[in-house]
Amino acid sequence: MSTLVEDNPAKHRFEILVDDALAGFTAYVPRDGYLVFTHTEVNEKFQNMGVGAALVRGTLDQLRERGTKIVPQCPFVAAFIKRHPEYADLVAQGT
Template identity: 80%
Template sequence: MSFLVEENPAKHRFEILVDDALAGFTAYLPRGEVLVFTHTEVDERFQGMGVGAALIRGTLDQLRERGGRVVPKCPFMAAFIDRHPDYADLVVREP
């Protein structure tokens, strides 16, 4: 199973493709260099397979590469960051 995480700026979200099928997304509101993440959704066909975690990890890794920051209003993303404190440096309070 191959995962690909890519940004879809037109829809203000990062999407995860599993074997070329859209498996989920995490939506954001842009605030300059800060993205306020509001919702994460994984298609029920892909739940319980680590797709959500791969989506958040891929999103945060891409944001780190480009110097972005996040406000994790989405409970799923917030919980992921709590479990993986090496991403805590990307978190800011809402601007």
């Protein structure tokens, strides 16, 4: 299974492709120099396969490279960061 996480700025979301099929996305709203993550969705046929975690990990890795901070309003993204504290530095302070 090959996966690719890429930003789709036109739709304000990061998408994960599994074997070239859209398997899920995490939506964001740009605000004051950071991204507010509002919703994550994984296609039913890709659930319970680690696709959601791979999506969030790939998204956060790309944002770290860019130096972009986030606000994890989406419960899935917030729970991922809680389980993986190595990403806690990406959360915008005071938000």
